[in-house]
Amino acid sequence: MKLMIGVAFLLALAGSAAAQQEEGIFPFDYRLVELENGFKAYLIKAGAPGQIAYVSMVRTGSRDEVEEGKSGFAHFFEHMMFRGTDKYPDYDGVTSSMGAARNGFTSSDRTVYYLVASSEYLEQIIDLESDRFMNLKYAEPDFRTEAGAVLGEQQQGAMVPGRWLNEKVRETAYDRHTYRHTTIGYEADVRAMPEGYEYSKSFFRRFYRPENVVLVLVGDFEFDEAEELIRQYYTPWEAGYVPPDVTPEPEQTAPRRQTVRYPGRTLPVLSINYKAPAWSATDRLAVATQVLGRVAFGSNSDLYKRLVIEERKVQYLSAGFGLARDPSLVSINTMVVNPRDVRTVEQDIQQTVERFREELVDETLLSDTKSNMKYGFLMGLETAQNVAFAMMTSVVNTGGIEAVNDYYRTLDSITAEDVREAARRYLMENGKTVVTMVQAGR
Amino acid sequence: MKRLALIPACLMALAACEMAPEGTITVREPDSPFIAFNVWVKAGSQNDPAGKEGLAALTANLLSDGSTTEDSYDAILAKLYPMAAGYGYSVDKEMTAFRGRVHKDNLEAYYTLFRNALLNPAFSEEDFERVKTQTLNFLERTRRYGRDEELSKELLFWMAYRGTPYEHPEEGYVQSVRSITLDDVKAFYQQFYVRNNIVVGVAGGYPGGFVQRVRIDFDALPEAEVVPAPAPEAAMPDGIKVLIVEKQTSATAISFGHPISLVRGDDDFFAMMAANSWFGEHRNSFSHLYQVIRESRGMNYGDYSYIEAFPRGYTTQQPPINSARRHHLFEIWIRPISLTAPGNLHERALFATRAAWRELKALVDGGMTDETLEATQEFLHNFTLNYAPTVSRRLAYAVDDAFYGIGGDGFLSSLRPGLAGLTLDQVSAAIKRHLQYENMWVVFITDDAQGMKQKLLTGVPTAITYAGEKSAEHMAEDELIASFPIPVDEEDITIMGINDVFERSGG
Known part of the structure; x- marks a missing residue:
């Protein structure tokens, strides 16, 4: 059996993502x-x-x-x-x-x-x-x-x-x-x-x-x-942590817009950002916000299919809905092939935002997204280093790894209504910041 | 030295190789929940036709990111999505590799998509237009403006391999990629994606009989004669040849090196691996160059050397996979030098260059010592275990072994005994055989190229200042570095504007 030893510790991973949910995803x-x-x-x-x-x-x-x-x-x-x-x-x-x-x-x-x-x-x-x-x-x-x-x-x-x-x-x-x-x-x-x-x-x-x-x-x-x-x-390490006095961000009351000029060569990049909640393993809307980023703007979204694959108006479309320890930004970034299309692309994104504020997400897409997030987690557990790194979000935000299981339990319970509520709550015009990066000299 | 008799995971995994069908490479790890794929097509950028540089890369890109006869590209993305899986490609000078990994729960559905991508591509015009536009954007903008340090390395290889099939960057030139048509891609596919030119690698916890099935699928490809590309021969420069690329920047990127006749599997490889590790281990403070330029002088973010091609080194601390080549350069990478203390940027850049060059001379003339060799052996004994912690990387190493003709238990398994058995005489002799400091290709990317050229030509000492105090001993060494000779003639310095870089063949 000597050949088995190499990966013996990984046996716990062998079950499917679905089977692990009852006792927690952490294997x-x-x-x-x-x-x-x-x-x-x-x-x-x-x-x-x-x-x-x-x-x-x-x-x-x-x-x-x-x-x-x-x-x-x-x-x-x-x-x-x-x-x-x-x-x-x-x-x-x-x-x-x-x-x-x-x-x-x-x-x-x-x-x-x-x-x-x-x-x-x-x-x-x-x-x-x-x-x-x-x-x-x-x-x-x-x-x-x-x-x-x-x-x-x-x-x-x-x-x-x-x-x-x-x-x-x-x-x-x-x-x-x-x-x-x-x-x-x-x-x-x-x-x-x-x-x-x-x-x-x-x-x-x-x-x-x-x-x-x-x-x-x-x-x-x-x-x-x-x-x-x-x-x-x-044990000899003396306690004495002094938390910093981090000033909370005041509530944003109006949309913001800025054009910046990159001093090299670039196609226009449109960055649309919204003020979002702090990371949480148990707050349904926080977890639903992360799901929202994927279903609305991810590689399997209608918008991605249209802008990147069918119309090819943009070089890429990416969603950064990771959340942080304090309330932070979620971002939609896209590089527009033809500078004349920047406004059209922005309107397309805005329409998607409005759609998710109004409509319920397709159940298959929601279910596929949960699967994507769970397998994404499991696929990241291949080495000792990666296992430790997979604990980082939980540790940084909560001080321990227990929230890993909590997070995936919450994820399992997210409904289409939660996703719509997250869009209504956080993809708000008054919390929006649009920055367009264009090439200097143009 | 205390060492336990532990069997490293990667060595055991390789020992699990089963008898694989011809044309396949397997690394079986039955308990792994993952299955990795690595399909090696024996064609790379060296096989690009003249005027169509970038064709191998564009072909692989279209297969990886395009539709198949079974599924449109968006349908493929939709099917991969719930698995959190994907596949990608890499194209190097000699080889193309398609790699992917999946959890065993999803093997069947995943493999169908992966197989179709390679065997049943749709070659759709829309997909082609998409990937070509993305490539051109990279060539015209990102490559020239994003990261000067990576560009300086690509230019070093371009200089060293002028007139050979290794000359052009894998992604091609702006003009050559513009000229590539979908028919060119189809023709390249038909020429090189043939049964006898493809090796299929599978690793991890795949079920019994799976590999045989995969091979049968790939055997459906037609067979065709593939004429091997001629062996690359890089010319040793006669003296010092300098390229200065001018662009508006507040930091100077530096790469220099020379051809070496050494590949993995050669008798001198481990000796040179040890010498290079001590001299310039990639992105590691163990690197002597790092200690000299960054650690004690704070001039930049790091300084390293290489005996094998190491593309995109800024992205990773692990050695590259599937960039096996029949020919390599010895290369020194000095990360961008900026004004970290008062003074002149060109003088600082030249000081760092001189410091690295002077250390190279010391290595060539003096070799290593018992202490440095022993420290290197001790370092590499465990450090090399980090080369292949995942099933995908273990498989990729096995593919590279096949390229280099390394048999037995493979390169990873040979590392410990190969390094442990080295003697100082062996290493010193290997250094003398492979390294030298008089003939060199050199690339700078900086502003005011003429100013840089004049500084080089006059040979004036280029002393630097520091933000803090330094010892008398340190300053005495600085004096020696500042005046270290880099003898170069005016006709051997070429200046190029950034927007001409990689515009067209021969540019």
Whole structure:
């Protein structure tokens, strides 16, 4: 039976999406370890033998950059987390000697650090990771040097049209909330980062605290051993998380419209955005809003079929209905082949919005959409790392993985009436922001 | 070094290969809930007819994103939708691959769609117009304006392979794609999508007898003689040849390299893999170039080197799959350099170039050391397990093995013993055989190309400043870097405007 071992842990996945719904969609055994300082660790047995994915999720991202001139700082700080401690001054050297794949990434609501490594290094990784989250240390010259690398990162993608447009959309749609700026930050703020050494230390003190970090450990290990090690290494971490004072976005009272000029070459891109609710696993309208994005604007929607395939008026049509920790935007983006068609395409989208505000979605499409979302989740559970990443939305928004099952239960119960109600509630003219990106010089 | 005697998952999976029918590659993992497909068509951009560059890619694109005789494209999307599955394609110089993955619940319905896409394409005019318009938009706009660092790599390959079937980018030129007709696509399909030119790969938890059935389906294709494309031969440049592409930008993209006679499966491959990993492991702080240019100088986002083609490296940290080639370049990728401290952008770009070049000289002249080789072996021992964590990637590696003629348990299984057995003498000798620093193709994408050209020609030192303090030792090394010679003659520097890039063949 030696050949079976390779994927033995995946057996739990073998059933169909429908069969798993009664007991919850999440197919793996797990254990929750909670420490008195507020730290939580989810231990999940999944993936290939001999491997672990060690994923630390900090519930802080560019959303938490409340101070003026500090946009991009959460991402910058992610870079600093690789600069070592007194105990392990050469973080990169230690992880390289393990042959670990490791990295970090930041977005609006989270900063995530991961290592994928051989299980033999479990204790060393727990030691290494707990140590840097408690005792990170770097000198000002190193801090200034790293700021250069961050500016390099900002520059290498600055002209990617989607990113360029995203910055303009946020500025137009938000007045107060920190979602107004992108995660990479404004270029001026990124250029000022070398001067932020003292601020970076306060950033670490406020946000890198046990109550604000959730560990998701997935792979091949023993529950008892892993729990004991986590208790041993993370217990000394002092609580002290200071939640940021994020200003809520005031209610939008009128539609907004803006044309922006991309300084490269592009076909016109139309970005239509609406103010949407915060992510929730149990709020039917929040889940229905995500379903709405797919049924109205997804690759199987009538609108996609017409604009992309039949009339070929647009190069693509995409719906971003992901939702975030705080109320944010849902977006419909499309690239129009002929600049003269921009208004027509916008009208087509508007008619679709109105249709979904009036009519009930086709039951087959609704059912196919639920299937799409469930299989999408299951198809993403192939490796330990992907299992951990599949927990991220739940962890970031709720602080735990329990909401995964809640979310798919709610999804199962969504009706056509819920989808229509979501359209009525959130695809509102007064909450709308339209940004058109055209080529500069035209 | 502490190591447990664990059997890596990917090695075990490969051991599960069953006897497959001729013309198929299988990686059977009976307990996996997923089934992966990888259909390899032995044709790539090298098979594009002159004046029709981009035809292989457009053909694959139309099959992947078009209607079949059974279903319209929107009906295909509707059927794939509840499965959350799809399929896609990649076209490289030598090979085309169609890949897809599905949960076993949906295998039958999915396979019917996947099979029809390849065997029963409708070649509809409407679909053709759609994919061609999308390609032209990419060529005219996205490629030129979206990501200079990827463009600089494509231009490096274009320079190095002038006059060979590898010359043009896979997607083609603006003018050549404009000239492609639906009849061209049909003719290409008839010429290359034939029974004897297609290998079918299946992996994961497929049922018994399934592969045989798939092969029978694909055997319905006609057989035809396929003339192999001539072996690509890239010329070693005589000295240093520079292309400067001018565009309005606040950062400078840099790529340089030279041809190497080395492919996967060669005797020196593992030695060079180790040397390259230490020198420039892709998007990893283990890279020595990364340490020199990014980590200690904060000049950019990263700096790496390659002994195999690595298209779209900005999208992934894993090595590419299904871009197997008979010929490769040694390539250095310096991510865009911007003004991260006061000074002149061209001087910073040249400083970074000089720093990488100087390190290459040190590697060629001095080789690795016992310490660096051992550290590399230790790093790669486990790191290479990340190459193929999914059934799709394990299958793709098996397909690439077939391309390279790697038998036995395959490339993935040979990595650990191949790397562990290396000696310093072997590695140093391999470096001397394959790398050099005097003849080089070089690409810059920057503003004020004339200014850049003058800086290069005069050979003036290009010192840089920092946002923070640096040690005396660091500054002393900077002086050496700033004046490191890059001897280049005026006639060997070409300047091109961004809107001429990849406009037409020979452009």
